[in-house]
Amino acid sequence: MTGALSESPEPLPVVLVGAGNMGRHWIRTIESTPEVRLVGIVDLDLDLAARVAQDEALDVAIGSSVSEVAARSGGAAVVNVTVPAAHRPVNEEALFAGLPVLCEKPIAPTLVDALQQAALAEVAGGLLMVSQSRRYFTELVRLRAIADRLGRVGAITTEFYKAPHFGGFRDRMEQPLLVDMAIHQFDMARYLLRADPVSVSCSSWNPAWSWYDGDASAAATFEFDDGARYSFTGSWCAPGRETSWNGAWRISAEHGTAVWDGDGVPEADGIDSLPEAPDGPEEIAGSLAEFVRSLRSGEVPQNEIHENIHSLAMVEAAVLSARTGERVDIAQLLELRYAEAVRTERRTDVRERLEQWGSVARLRLRGAAEVAS
Numbered sequence: 001m002t003g004a005l006s007e008s009p010e011p012l013p014v015v016l017v018g019a020g021n022m023g024r025h026w027i028r029t030i031e032s033t034p035e036v037r038l039v040g041i042v043d044l045d046l047d048l049a050a051r052v053a054q055d056e057a058l059d060v061a062i063g064s065s066v067s068e069v070a071a072r073s074g075g076a077a078v079v080n081v082t083v084p085a086a087h088r089p090v091n092e093e094a095l096f097a098g099l100p101v102l103c104e105k106p107i108a109p110t111l112v113d114a115l116q117q118a119a120l121a122e123v124a125g126g127l128l129m130v131s132q133s134r135r136y137f138t139e140l141v142r143l144r145a146i147a148d149r150l151g152r153v154g155a156i157t158t159e160f161y162k163a164p165h166f167g168g169f170r171d172r173m174e175q176p177l178l179v180d181m182a183i184h185q186f187d188m189a190r191y192l193l194r195a196d197p198v199s200v201s202c203s204s205w206n207p208a209w210s211w212y213d214g215d216a217s218a219a220a221t222f223e224f225d226d227g228a229r230y231s232f233t234g235s236w237c238a239p240g241r242e243t244s245w246n247g248a249w250r251i252s253a254e255h256g257t258a259v260w261d262g263d264g265v266p267e268a269d270g271i272d273s274l275p276e277a278p279d280g281p282e283e284i285a286g287s288l289a290e291f292v293r294s295l296r297s298g299e300v301p302q303n304e305i306h307e308n309i310h311s312l313a314m315v316e317a318a319v320l321s322a323r324t325g326e327r328v329d330i331a332q333l334l335e336l337r338y339a340e341a342v343r344t345e346r347r348t349d350v351r352e353r354l355e356q357w358g359s360v361a362r363l364r365l366r367g368a369a370e371v372a373s
């Protein structure tokens with residue numbers, strides 16, 4: 001990876017792009033993290049950016065262009081909290097201005113867009129990391145250590161049942177649960193299994209009492225490349241006995257079983273004692289810490305864009321399976337989307353880089369080798 005910062009005791013000056021709901025959470029997290037320092041806020045809505053800065057009592061540069069604000073404020077890295085359709089233009093401008101980016105999930109609305117951004121990051125030579133923040137629950141890290149001790153995994157299941165009334169864009173989406181939420185659990189399953197998905201069969205539906213326009217319920221079963229199966233069932237209009245936001249997990253393995261309610265300490269049989277949960281920041285504070293660490297060390301972080309594309313592929317494959325009623329082969333889907341990415345990329349340098357890949361095997365090479373630790 002290029003663009004690593006030297007070991008430096010100084011806090012990393014960061015520009016935040018996207019001052020909406022999640023942007024405010026990020027601002028507070030950046031402000032409470034000693035390793036970083038907020039120097040600028042960017043939003044197309046300048047009044048909003050100025051209002052947020054005022055509300056949070058911040059004396060920072062305000063503007064609508066990430067490269068211009070970074071140049072004016074001395075920003076050396078970017079946190080992109082815009083809506084998914086704006087991730088590419090913001091990441092492109094930042095990366096070609098020499099600024100590494102930590103970008104909110106999902107990295108893109110489509111796999112085609114995500115593949116194009118992976119090639120773009122290669123051309124620009126900078127780090128593009130996705131904030132897949134639910135990987136940073138310390139009890140999930142402990143659950144993975146338990147799974148490692150339980151031997152080969154046969155099956156993992158997640159039940160996710162909540163009844164939130166968000167209002168806004170989620171109520172209008174065609175697949176609110178699969179697209180806006182399940183990417184977290186799909187990514188957590190990949191994290192636990194240390195494997196990548198091969199295929200999926202998925203069904204989605206909208207219960208009669210649903211307050212969503214699109215399908216608020218889904219059931220998906222994935223096959224992984226180590227032979228394990230991962231089954232997700234969930235609903236966003238399921239009042240009563242709600243699960244945690246992480247969902248309720250069960251791991252069935254060669255030497256025993258582990259269960260986790262997504263909040264507390266996991267339970268397991270088949271092992272003598274529970275491994276320790278690590279200390280460390282959770283959720284977006286956890287992804288921010290890993291981003292800074294990787295910039296200081298030059299090491300490739302979890303959720304570098306090439307690696308993260310496999311989680312986005314699980315979502316797009318599940319949506320396709322739900323629409324067609326067919327099992328979807330994920331490698332085939334990635335190859336189809338790769339061909340479309342080459343055909344539709346508008347930048348010559350990025351298109352040429354995509355062509356050099358030859359196939360999406362490039363994703364697997366980078367992902368598997370670099371995230372195995």
Ligand SMILES: NC(=O)c1ccc[n+]([C@@H]2O[C@H](COP(=O)([O-])OP(=O)(O)OC[C@H]3O[C@@H](n4cnc5c(N)ncnc54)[C@H](O)[C@@H]3O)[C@@H](O)[C@H]2O)c1
Binds near residue numbers: 021086131
């Ligand atoms: N990790 C989580 O648990 C979690 C939770 C909620 C949202 N998110 C993600 O955070 C992101 C933002 O979500 P939100 O709910 O804050 O959305 P939002 O609509 O409240 O805010 C987005 C902001 O981005 C600004 N914007 C849009 N295009 C821009 C551009 N080209 N340049 C600069 N600013 C631009 C908009 O003006 C708006 O202020 C999404 O990717 C969403 O999926 C993640």
